[in-house]
Amino acid sequence: MPKGEKEGRDFGPPPTAPTVLDGLKNMYKEKLLPMEKKYHFDSFYSSYLTDADITAKPMVLLLGQYSVGKTTFIRYLMGRDFPGIRIGPEPTTERFHAIMSGPEEQTIPGNALAVHKDMPFTSLTKFGTSFLNRLEGSQCQAPLLDHLYLVDTPGVLSGQKQREGRDYDFPQVVEWFAERADLILLLFDAHKLDISDEFKDVILALKGAEDKVRVVLNKADRVSGQQLMRVYGALMWSLGKVVGTPEVMRVYVGSFWEEQCQNREFEYLFEAEETDLLKDLRSLPGNAATRKINEMVKRARVLRTHALILSTLKSQMPSLFGKEKKQRQLIDNLADTFNQIHKQHKIPVGDFPNLSKYKEQLRLMDFSKLPKVNENIYEEVDYLLNTYIPSLLDQLAEEKYAARQVAAS
Amino acid sequence: MPKGEKEGRDFGPPPTAPTVLDGLKNMYKEKLLPMEKKYHFDSFYSSYLTDADITAKPMVLLLGQYSVGKTTFIRYLMGRDFPGIRIGPEPTTERFHAIMSGPEEQTIPGNALAVHKDMPFTSLTKFGTSFLNRLEGSQCQAPLLDHLYLVDTPGVLSGQKQREGRDYDFPQVVEWFAERADLILLLFDAHKLDISDEFKDVILALKGAEDKVRVVLNKADRVSGQQLMRVYGALMWSLGKVVGTPEVMRVYVGSFWEEQCQNREFEYLFEAEETDLLKDLRSLPGNAATRKINEMVKRARVLRTHALILSTLKSQMPSLFGKEKKQRQLIDNLADTFNQIHKQHKIPVGDFPNLSKYKEQLRLMDFSKLPKVNENIYEEVDYLLNTYIPSLLDQLAEEKYAARQVAAS
Ligand SMILES: Nc1ncnc2c1ncn2[C@@H]1O[C@H](COP(=O)(O)OP(=O)(O)OP(=O)(O)O)[C@@H](O)[C@H]1O
Ligand SMILES: Nc1ncnc2c1ncn2[C@@H]1O[C@H](COP(=O)(O)OP(=O)(O)OP(=O)(O)O)[C@@H](O)[C@H]1O
Ligand SMILES: [Mg+2]
Ligand SMILES: [Mg+2]
Numbered sequence: 167m168p169k170g171e172k173e174g175r176d177f178g179p180p181p182t183a184p185t186v187l188d189g190l191k192n193m194y195k196e197k198l199l200p201m202e203k204k205y206h207f208d209s210f211y212s213s214y215l216t217d218a219d220i221t222a223k224p225m226v227l228l229l230g231q232y233s234v235g236k237t238t239f240i241r242y243l244m245g246r247d248f249p250g251i252r253i254g255p256e257p258t259t260e261r262f263h264a265i266m267s268g269p270e271e272q273t274i275p276g277n278a279l280a281v282h283k284d285m286p287f288t289s290l291t292k293f294g295t296s297f298l299n300r301l302e303g304s305q306c307q308a309p310l311l312d313h314l315y316l317v318d319t320p321g322v323l324s325g326q327k328q329r330e331g332r333d334y335d336f337p338q339v340v341e342w343f344a345e346r347a348d349l350i351l352l353l354f355d356a357h358k359l360d361i362s363d364e365f366k367d368v369i370l371a372l373k374g375a376e377d378k379v380r381v382v383l384n385k386a387d388r389v390s391g392q393q394l395m396r397v398y399g400a401l402m403w404s405l406g407k408v409v410g411t412p413e414v415m416r417v418y419v420g421s422f423w424e425e426q427c428q429n430r431e432f433e434y435l436f437e438a439e440e441t442d443l444l445k446d447l448r449s450l451p452g453n454a455a456t457r458k459i460n461e462m463v464k465r466a467r468v469l470r471t472h473a474l475i476l477s478t479l480k481s482q483m484p485s486l487f488g489k490e491k492k493q494r495q496l497i498d499n500l501a502d503t504f505n506q507i508h509k510q511h512k513i514p515v516g517d518f519p520n521l522s523k524y525k526e527q528l529r530l531m532d533f534s535k536l537p538k539v540n541e542n543i544y545e546e547v548d549y550l551l552n553t554y555i556p557s558l559l560d561q562l563a564e565e566k567y568a569a570r571q572v573a574a575s
Numbered sequence: 576m577p578k579g580e581k582e583g584r585d586f587g588p589p590p591t592a593p594t595v596l597d598g599l600k601n602m603y604k605e606k607l608l609p610m611e612k613k614y615h616f617d618s619f620y621s622s623y624l625t626d627a628d629i630t631a632k633p634m635v636l637l638l639g640q641y642s643v644g645k646t647t648f649i650r651y652l653m654g655r656d657f658p659g660i661r662i663g664p665e666p667t668t669e670r671f672h673a674i675m676s677g678p679e680e681q682t683i684p685g686n687a688l689a690v691h692k693d694m695p696f697t698s699l700t701k702f703g704t705s706f707l708n709r710l711e712g713s714q715c716q717a718p719l720l721d722h723l724y725l726v727d728t729p730g731v732l733s734g735q736k737q738r739e740g741r742d743y744d745f746p747q748v749v750e751w752f753a754e755r756a757d758l759i760l761l762l763f764d765a766h767k768l769d770i771s772d773e774f775k776d777v778i779l780a781l782k783g784a785e786d787k788v789r790v791v792l793n794k795a796d797r798v799s800g801q802q803l804m805r806v807y808g809a810l811m812w813s814l815g816k817v818v819g820t821p822e823v824m825r826v827y828v829g830s831f832w833e834e835q836c837q838n839r840e841f842e843y844l845f846e847a848e849e850t851d852l853l854k855d856l857r858s859l860p861g862n863a864a865t866r867k868i869n870e871m872v873k874r875a876r877v878l879r880t881h882a883l884i885l886s887t888l889k890s891q892m893p894s895l896f897g898k899e900k901k902q903r904q905l906i907d908n909l910a911d912t913f914n915q916i917h918k919q920h921k922i923p924v925g926d927f928p929n930l931s932k933y934k935e936q937l938r939l940m941d942f943s944k945l946p947k948v949n950e951n952i953y954e955e956v957d958y959l960l961n962t963y964i965p966s967l968l969d970q971l972a973e974e975k976y977a978a979r980q981v982a983a984s
Contacts (some may be wrong), residue, residue, distance in 0.1 A: 434800060
């Protein structure tokens with residue numbers, strides 16, 4: 167593949183957005199959201215979803231120590247600069263950049279970005295203004311951005327610089343993005359391998375999202391073949407210990423920028439790796455829809471359990487006197503209620519929330535104002551889980567098949 | 576380097592055995608051994624050393640799952656078959672083979688090998704006849720064997736086959752060899768990577784000898800460049816977790832046999848790796864002498880502490896009545912004695928033996944027969960540690976320098 171062409175890497179024609187996501191959006195708005203509101207889902211779990219959270223294009227998140235080539239990597243994929251881009255050998259990227267397709271070339275400051283209802287960033291407001299000042303949207307035109315949007319991040323620094331220079335909780339912000347990302351690229355520099363303690367914290371913030379993580383060993387042409395093997399070996403040796411999963415993370419080895427390959431010993435390998443990485447990126451829109459449906463299933467299951475807990479508590483409240491005392495007792499013995507529900511309704515242990523966090527939240531509520539017991543909710547959620555969502559999955563399979571037919575013809 | 580030549584890999588002229596080892600042997604026989612005997616060192620720690628233990632050539636130990644190419648690797652290095660060699664795609668090597676230089680081509684059965692006073696295998700008798708039946712010496716002529724001797728091992732099998740098919744404790748035997756080895760090669764097959772639970776046990780038996788371990792990723796030309804990267808990555812990912820040290824083990828990637836390289840994508844890498852591996856082997860004789868001097872230092876320190884403990888105990892025994900009762904008390908309160916010696920003589924904690932094992936051994940002794948307190952021993956050991964051994968190290972440095980001069984001219 168000749169390097170240096172203008173349009174960036176080839177991503178094929180823009181994919182048609184899976185319309186199945188519209189079905190998912192409607193289901194959420196009409197069925198789940200009213201129930202979530204009734205049971206105060208947002209104070210116990212996570213914020214209500216917006217349309218944009220569901221229909222946004224897949225997100226690719228880039229993470230790495232400073233100067234490993236994250237921003238250069240993005241420019242290479244896009245085949246162009248994005249508004250606000252900065253590249254250089256010292257720590258350069260200072261903000262989280264959400265790089266999205268848009269008719270006009272422009273940057274959008276973080277505070278404005280987070281109030282846009284049609285963008286999936288509204289819940290970032292919880293990190294406060296000091297973070298929002300470090301957030302920026304970049305809109306422009308590029309074939310890649312028809313498929314997905316990218317999040318460039320400030321490089322992780324080591325020691326004090328990272329802790330003091332950043333007036334927001336870096337790993338927590340990373341966790342927010344990682345939860346929502348469809349692909350997380352961890353970049354390393356073969357020429358200057360380093361996994362600082364601060365970067366380890368970032369990797370630990372990816373717990374639970376390991377299946378979405380891919381590793382990029384960048385600048386691999388800057389060292390000899392033997393050195394590359396040593397660096398790559400050392401990376402895997404350490405990474406395996408930090409990540410802890412037995413499944414090995416996929417690593418793409420290469421040099422992801424426009425310049426000619428320097429050490430050509432492994433040129434053929436690098437090309438094959440780049441092809442695979444691009445394939446991985448191209449498959450995102452289809453996989454992202456599946457992933458969103460899956461997340462919705464998880465959410466519905468959690469909601470069902472949550473509703474069961476609250477209505478069980480409500481049913482045990484006295485109708486006239488001693489409400490406060492009873493509420494305190496019920497909270498103290500919450501574990502018993504969990505056990506009872508677990509047995510009676512055969513809810514798997516994994517669907518129950520964290521006991522102490524849940525207790526904390528309950529203490530802020532007035533049980534007498536809880537919604538009445540309503541058997542309908544289990545039936546309704548069961549219907550969503552067992553009938554509605556499987557039909558969405560069928561629809562998705564059909565859409566993917568049709569898309570393949572179009573691509574092949 | 577052309578493959579297939581007859582004399583095996585090039586190891587240069589036979590090294591002259593470092594005469595410093597003769598000095599070490601004499602020191603042990605004349606100074607340490609009499610003290611060891613006086614204080615029953617062999618029942619508390621390890622067997623007395625023979626001349627052969629000290630002056631034997633460096634040992635290279637090969638370990639790996641079956642069919643990874645251990646025996647083929649040895650044949651390739653030697654450039655010839657050794658007596659008793661068997662190579663094949665099914666589990667073939669059934670014995671531990673000690674392959675040594677010898678005037679006549681012959682095999683020596685394990686039971687005979689273990690009684691030879693001038694060979695370093697006498698203490699293997701503790702593993703019993705069932706193991707000795709699985710031990711064999713192979714003597715022949717090869718340039719490589721002027722430098723070192725090799726120990727080929729039966730391939731590790733998985734599951735029941737390993738546990739039931741072997742009527743001796745495989746990991747314990749491996750531990751015996753690993754303790755004495757100068758280099759341990761762990762072979763893996765890039766074409767069929769597998770780290771079974773049984774092989775993990777073997778790797779765990781190498782605890783404390785990690786600095787001597789090198790990994791060989793063999794048959795690397797049987798897979799494509801990309802596959803090789805995946806296999807190598809997976810190997811390092813798992814190995815790092817099993818070994819646990821932050822230091823990454825050196826891996827040699829290549830295909831170590833006479834046949835032509837199959838996938839030539841990485842040919843240049845494989846050649847460089849082989850060159851490095853041979854360099855590693857060639858440096859063994861010099862390093863082995865340093866290692867043996869180090870081990871002797873450790874041994875002398877342990878002996879000094881041991882003598883201190885025994886003579887402190889002796890000094891507290893009554894001269895006439897109540898000997899048995901006092902002995903029991905002293906053993907029960909052994910920790911106090913340790914603490915007292917630690918403070919009074921400033922012996923580091925690491926030099927003390929395992930408390931409960933030591934107690935067990937003390938119960939078998941009669942304290943009244945212990946040697947008298949003799950202050951000389953500390954002075955003598957101190958002399959060995961502070962004067963005699965440093966002079967041996969100087970001598971070794973001179974010998975190495977002279978050898979380099981000869982090699983260069
Ligand atoms: N594939 C590559 N090979 C060699 N050098 C590269 C490569 N990619 C980027 N560089 C160089 O590395 C330096 C850092 O690049 P870049 O600014 O893209 O890194 P970054 O990870 O975005 O850093 P930061 O975290 O500070 O934003 C630049 O000088 C760039 O030219
Ligand atoms: N570098 C290599 N590339 C490809 N095949 C090889 C290579 N080395 C050995 N082989 C083949 O692998 C098979 C096993 O070889 P060998 O008997 O040397 O392995 P081993 O590790 O000694 O096995 P065991 O543990 O059973 O003794 C043989 O068929 C041999 O020809
Ligand atoms: Mg950057
Ligand atoms: Mg063999």
